[in-house]
Amino acid sequence: MKAFWKNLTMAFGLVLVLTSIVGASEVTEHDIQQGKSIYERSCLICHGESGKGDGPAAFYNAAFSAPRARDFTVGNFKFRSTVSGSLPLDEDIFRTITNGIPGTMPSFSGLSSEQRWQVVAYIKTFYGGFQEEIPEVIKLAGLPILSAAESVRRGKILFQDMDCHSCHGRQGRGDGKVALAGELHDSRDLPISPNDLTNPTGWKNGATASDVVRTLFTGLDGTPMPSYESQLIGHEDDAWHLANYLLSLSGQN
Amino acid sequence: MALIQNIWVPGRQIFSLFFRSAILSLSLWSGHGLAAVENIYAGTLEGEVHFTGQKPRPTVMKVVKDQDHCGTKVSIQTVRLHGAYGALSDAVVTVEGMSTNPKPEKAQRPVLNMRCAFSPRISVARKGQEVEVRNQDPILHNTHIKYGRRTFLNVAQVPSGKPIIKRLKKSGLHAIQCDKHVFMQAYLHVFSHPFYTLTNQTGTFQIPDIPPGTHTIRVWHETLGILKKVVKIPQKGTTRIQFTYP
Numbered sequence: 486m487k488a489f490w491k492n493l494t495m496a497f498g499l500v501l502v503l504t505s506i507v508g509a510s511e512v513t514e515h516d517i518q519q520g521k522s523i524y525e526r527s528c529l530i531c532h533g534e535s536g537k538g539d540g541p542a543a544f545y546n547a548a549f550s551a552p553r554a555r556d557f558t559v560g561n562f563k564f565r566s567t568v569s570g571s572l573p574l575d576e577d578i579f580r581t582i583t584n585g586i587p588g589t590m591p592s593f594s595g596l597s598s599e600q601r602w603q604v605v606a607y608i609k610t611f612y613g614g615f616q617e618e619i620p621e622v623i624k625l626a627g628l629p630i631l632s633a634a635e636s637v638r639r640g641k642i643l644f645q646d647m648d649c650h651s652c653h654g655r656q657g658r659g660d661g662k663v664a665l666a667g668e669l670h671d672s673r674d675l676p677i678s679p680n681d682l683t684n685p686t687g688w689k690n691g692a693t694a695s696d697v698v699r700t701l702f703t704g705l706d707g708t709p710m711p712s713y714e715s716q717l718i719g720h721e722d723d724a725w726h727l728a729n730y731l732l733s734l735s736g737q738n
Numbered sequence: 739m740a741l742i743q744n745i746w747v748p749g750r751q752i753f754s755l756f757f758r759s760a761i762l763s764l765s766l767w768s769g770h771g772l773a774a775v776e777n778i779y780a781g782t783l784e785g786e787v788h789f790t791g792q793k794p795r796p797t798v799m800k801v802v803k804d805q806d807h808c809g810t811k812v813s814i815q816t817v818r819l820h821g822a823y824g825a826l827s828d829a830v831v832t833v834e835g836m837s838t839n840p841k842p843e844k845a846q847r848p849v850l851n852m853r854c855a856f857s858p859r860i861s862v863a864r865k866g867q868e869v870e871v872r873n874q875d876p877i878l879h880n881t882h883i884k885y886g887r888r889t890f891l892n893v894a895q896v897p898s899g900k901p902i903i904k905r906l907k908k909s910g911l912h913a914i915q916c917d918k919h920v921f922m923q924a925y926l927h928v929f930s931h932p933f934y935t936l937t938n939q940t941g942t943f944q945i946p947d948i949p950p951g952t953h954t955i956r957v958w959h960e961t962l963g964i965l966k967k968v969v970k971i972p973q974k975g976t977t978r979i980q981f982t983y984p
Contacts, residue, residue: 560888570883570891570904618907647896648878651803651918666802668920672887706889709917711880715893715900 512606520607523600527593532557536611551670551677551708552589557611561672561707564690567620569704569712574620578605586689623702623714629694630725632738640730643723647713657682657734672707679710685735692737697728780947781971785831785979787937787957789824793817794961799921801854804877808854812921816961825941826959826983828860833933833945834954834966840932846870846903847926849914851879851895856914856924860960865909865930871895871902879919883926885912925960957981
């Protein structure tokens with residue numbers, strides 16, 4: 486009898502999973518056209534009519550240095566929950582539209598959830614790879630470690646050991662030797678500055694510990710920020726200690 | 739048993755014939771049998787790549803990080819010449835426009851971070867094969883591989899960190915760079931067919947099993963650019979060709 490209930494629960498769970506997968510993939514032409522309409526009103530001014538990041542405001546916002554508006558036709562997405570080089574999940578694009586990017590892109594949480602999903606559907610039409618590639622999600626095991634003095638102390642050691650200071654500087658102000666030498670560039674070959682980790686409004690990919698751990702695992706494609714996934718798998722505690730230390734630099738822990 | 743075999747002999751022959759035809763068709767269609775068929779009518783291309791004139795000066799780049807290990811300056815000579823006649827190594831030679839796509843042999847192409855440089859600096863691979871990225875230096879490197887503007891892989895590796903293996907899914911030029919040490923650059927050419935090679939230290943190369951016909955041969959060098967020549971490959975034998983930069 487116990488086995489029966491177990492099997493029934495598993496079957497029910499499977500149906501739920503399959504239903505959610507089918508539901509998520511059900512994008513109609515109507516959705517894309519609605520997304521296009523919203524995109525042209527809200528996104529085109531920076532991202533451009535053809536999604537190349539060449540809208541009327543894009544050049545003036547970032548004429549000579551990064552970050553310029555994302556070029557959706559290349560397939561480089563910074564903010565993902567997928568491995569380096571992979572396309573993002575739909576949820577990643579949705580999250581960025583919802584939250585915006587501090588300092589560069591406004592939040593569009595004023596749009597309804599349905600409208601934001603429609604914009605996601607339209608953005609994906611700019612790059613054919615979305616039809617061919619399956620995003621590969623990062624593998625994050627273990628439980629979060631709450632920020633505490635000991636965790637922050639261990640994170641500080643990791644910050645040095647993992648050479649984060651080369652770009653972000655010893656105090657995390659974005660003034661590392663490589664940054665000051667002007668050697669960092671983005672995928673457009675525009676000069677790019679590392680994040681000033683002491684600035685609480687500068688966390689473009691989110692400012693919770695889980696956002697920071699996700700960034701450490703994924704890296705930021707199209708920028709010099711690499712993925713540390715292969716070094717942190719099996720050492721997930723270190724990722725949380727490092728995140729706690731990084732957030733402490735801006736007093737956010 | 740013998741009786742049964744005798745009764746079924748004609749049927750087995752027909753089945754065998756049908757089966758062989760099907761396998762041959764299938765192998766031709768999929769490309770797996772192409773090499774074997776082409777060997778009947780296929781030529782070999784042999785050639786040399788030379789450089790004449792004044793050898794360019796090496797590029798000298800300042801090292802801003804990890805000077806204890808990398809030194810204060812790095813001198814990079816991309817035009818690697820050998821012997822008295824300017825034999826040029828590390829030029830990528832390929833037959834253009836080849837559409838065959840037999841399954842590549844399984845292989846891992848190494849990308850080593852070694853002595854503050856990538857080794858090899860120029861490499862070639864088949865689409866479907868894998869790259870294996872390793873850091874053999876006592877300092878941290880990031881290996882940033884791009885095709886066009888898209889990131890293929892950007893990974894940090896601590897000293898003696900785990901190797902990273904990733905399958906090459908797209909053909910084309912992949913640029914490799916360490917963002918932390920910008921003087922560390924390399925190129926990986928990925929092809930969807932087997933008709934490619936690199937020139938060796940005598941500036942020579944050989945590409946076997948080329949289908950007969952008129953083909954364009956393309957030579958790529960990282961700083962000297964691209965040269966092309968049209969060549970006719972006969973059904974049998976070796977055809978020779980020579981390229982000279984600049």
